[in-house]
Amino acid sequence: MRLLLVEDELDIQSFLKRSLEEAGYQVEAAANGKTAEQLAIDGAFDILIVDLGLPDVDGISLILHLRQLGVGAPVLILSARRSVDDRVRGLEQGGDDYLTKPFALAELLARLRNLLRRNNPPGNEATRLRVLDLELDLLRREASRSGIMLQLTPQEFVLLEYFCRNAGRVVTRSMILDQVWGMRIHPDTNVVDVHIYRLRGKVDTVGQQPLIRTLRGVGYVLKDR
């Protein structure tokens, strides 16, 4: 996957480049709009990360300009602004996504994956999900582990489904709040942890290999190996 990173803060650019490369992307970086434009036209990129506050050109204008030049790759917009302006919303509706700074790396990676998947939709959605001995029937909204039915509330099922779809990858608390409850909020209480604790109590019963792991300071991961 070829990725173009447009970010003028070199500190941020360098750690993003390293992390993205670790995650398996081939990263080209640009620190201003002009370089970004040249790179985008020359190289065929699968996805772009564009910071809104560039020194020479407004990020949105750059994206719109690249679109006019025929660059069709999806864009993840990075914004240090507090309010999401209408043009960003417009791009979001057009299939792009935005992330406000500061962000968790896991969330950045998840949004990139989402954007790539949205652009290359898989044929038929699976009706069953399987992670190790955990099995989810998406039509009947039932989950079982090692053949034993789990008694989950509808909300817990949605949470587990989200974990299974991201099995093996880190999910943060704000990602869970966004995807499962549909809110971009940052409560300063441990609301999400309690949900995970309850879910774990049902999924990882005594004597079984624990599937839901806590990564302190980062989030959670559902083991797939």
Place this chain on the structure above:
Amino acid sequence: MSSKTGKPKLHSAAWRISIWATLAFAFGTMIVFVFLHRFIEDDIQQRSDAWLAGEVEVLGDVAERTPKDALYGRVVGEVAELAGKEVPNKLRSESTSNDSVFFLQTGNTGVIQLWVGAGSDTETLKAIEESNMLPDRPTDVRVKGFGVPFRVASIQVDDGSRIYLGLSERDELRVLNSLRLRFLLLWLLIVLFGFAIVFYTTRRMLSHVRRITDAASRIGHSDLNTRVPTTQRNDEVAQLALTLNRMLDRIESSMHQLHTITDALAHDLRSPLTAIRGKLEMSLSAATHGEQAEPIVSAIDELDRLTEFLNQSLDVAEARADALRLTRTPIDLDELLRVMIDLYEPSMAERGLQIRFHSAGSISIEADAALIHRMIANLFDNELKHLPAACIVTIRLLTEEDAVSLIFADDGPGFSPEMIPQLFERRVKGKDSNGHGLGLAFIDAVARAHGGTAAASNRSTGGAQITVTLPLVSSGNGDSASMLLHAAS
């Protein structure tokens, strides 16, 4: 808001102004007409007096020269009758019978010598004697049997007899009557026309003022781009619009400045925060031992709290200046609260708290989703952080006529009394609170940015209560409003 359609209201200024102006106008024109009437009346009187004086002189002359024989009566009578045919102001359609003029000659002793005219000669003489006429001045005389008075002139003939010539004022009055009727009609027409003109112009003027008022009231803190409508003319109303627009320019520019400052502050702080967080995360993935990881984890937690504090702090600052930018979308508060309760219930239960929810069902408002989400999360966080175990949190969603109230009540220890007056100030927090003291200030800020209010109190039965009231109809930029408004050039 005032009516937008052109239906005049009885208490509207246009009506009041028109009615007063019309009254003044009617009074003025009435006075003019009264003077005109008096002038014409005097003129007619003078003309008939002049005629009477002339004729009576001619008659006196004729009477003097005519020999006092048997023919005397016929000659003078014919001359008198002839005079009666040349009456001024006489209507043509009048019948041939002449009852508008009489001629009377009396002898020395007051005996009637000659009488020409309709009616009774003795009655007429009686009336003349009763009205003590002045010589050489025509006088009004009321004769029994006639509705209108006669104007009578007299002359002394040399032989001692006296000649009276009377002219009925009937024709004169008829002329004046028809004149009055015409004046009245003309007056009514002028007054009506004047009223119409005054009403039309004031309403036009005032409708412009009303458009300005409507437009100005619609320009809220979320919509400072629009301007009140202006006109090409250079009158007081146009000046008002221009002044308002200049004021809005200044407000917009200071708002813009505030936004620039807060945005720059946010940007300048967030960029290093992003870099720090990224580096911390990378070192966390490199840290293998738990002991190494622990300080990094807590540093990331602190960083996230700092970020949230920064966001809320700037939001509160902007809301205090009425400058918080909103992106309104329809939100179902009932549904949102159910989702929130679902999210918070496990944490509450873990701390031994119960939630009860009372709602009359779906209730939709136009609000900024992100802010409302964070505000409600703050309300829950507030309960979670401050309530001891075994308390009950009662959440009520009440719909009033034009507002919706969201009430969080608990049966805990309540707010300490000395804190209540300043609860919504920044950095006010309980002694054992571990928050940054922005929670309630943020709730207040969001409520106010949406045109609502937030109130905190202790319940009479014990426990704290926070009430957030939000208007059902958003004050500001609807579609119809933006169609009416056009930016000032």
